[in-house]
Amino acid sequence: MSTCRHFVPLLEPFRDGELSPSEVVDVETHLVECERCSERVRLAEAMRVSLKEVVRAGAPVTDSFEERIRLALSAEREREERREPAHEAQLRMLSWRSIVPIAAAAAVVLAYAASANNRTTDVASSRASMYQSSTPASVEKLLEDLVSNHEHSSPQYTEQSVLPQLESEVGVPVKLPNFKPFGASWEGLSVVPVSNQRAASLRYRIAGHRLTVYVYDAARVPVGSMLQQRVVRDEPVYVGSRHGVSIAATERRNGVGYLVATDLNKDESAELVASIY
């Protein structure tokens, strides 16, 4: 018993991983010899297991709670970015500061861009200088331009065979989404120029509604910061609307971003973009 007297004070720090290696050896040696102290340790372990179970089960993190926290944090991040637009946000934005307005877009077709004509670059860079910082205003402008492009432009190519060329323009893999389950029909594709890179624009029609899918390098397009986050099919999706056009954006693990613009409602747009993989 006198040995137990010696070791009992060590049993809790032993289980809690707070003893020095030599003390651990002392305790383990005693435990081999002493059934009672071994049982003390085992009962304490059993209590720990049960405590963990009861505390976790008593406070389950529900999907709605997790989403609430995500929304609160992303709203806080937006506030922060508005206060401090210079550094963190700018790193993420890199060169995609705004898409070039439609007048310039009309001039940039695939073949034209491939010819590396300097005029295009000049137009693009002069326009881009208007959006040098990655402020919410510039992201907002980018969204407005995407919506405007969706509403007013027509596809430049109807053949899907130009896709491989388009990938080299955009810099990310461009796979056609499978919208057949939604009854979508294919209309064509374009390259949408941006300050010094590009996005693919895929055009469909669903039950008479126009649908544009933009495909881009997600690391350079922080559209999420100006949209509302929600979870669709277990994936985060950013939704919003501008001028009656609903927008839903998502990012896949390979870094490819997708943004859907439609005159369907936001839920339908979110569902469409979440279906892309």
Add this chain to the structure above:
Amino acid sequence: MNRPGRLTSRVFETEALAELPALLGVATRLTKNPADAQDLVQDTLLKAMRARDQFEAGTNLRAWLIRILMNTFINRYRRGGLERSVLEGPDADPLADGWISAQTMEAMRDPESQALRPMLASEIGRALDELPEDYRTAVVLSDVEELSYKEIADVMGCPIGTVMSRLHRGRRLLKGRLYEHARAMGIVGPEAQVGESSQVEAVVELDQYRARKAVGS
């Protein structure tokens, strides 16, 4: 200006979200109310996001978040500060496990689940909630969230010796409560007082043990 090594807001968000179960678990045990617990966790994470420059990279994010959670709880949900629910000092509780036999302790465990017998496990939540707040917090932070004594001391704003004392007393109260319940349920029989006195349990300061050992050796 951003400091070197500063967590970006997105990285922070991802890592903090992974700690939601731990934060909500602690918050629920503190507030004893699911809605208050959720509000507390949200307030905590927003504060932490704003203060993330103060987080030292490479240290335990969970411990840091729980420290903010505790401070938020004390300041906002318990105006007037944390009253000492139990006086520190000599332990007045006569119940010690010195007189619980190995056989009885074994009977309280479920050998298959590695946890308590199911009938006792159902009691442990209630027993936990009835612990004095300081004891309950220490036990949850150690046994459930696996924080070190040092981290718990930082979270609770007290010396490590006090953490050990709270843990020891909290666990012993839990064990005593479960033993009583086990007897009432007929899981174990009455226990004859054997050998050791409760004095055996009174020594909880590791420093004292180490000092004694150093003198003796």
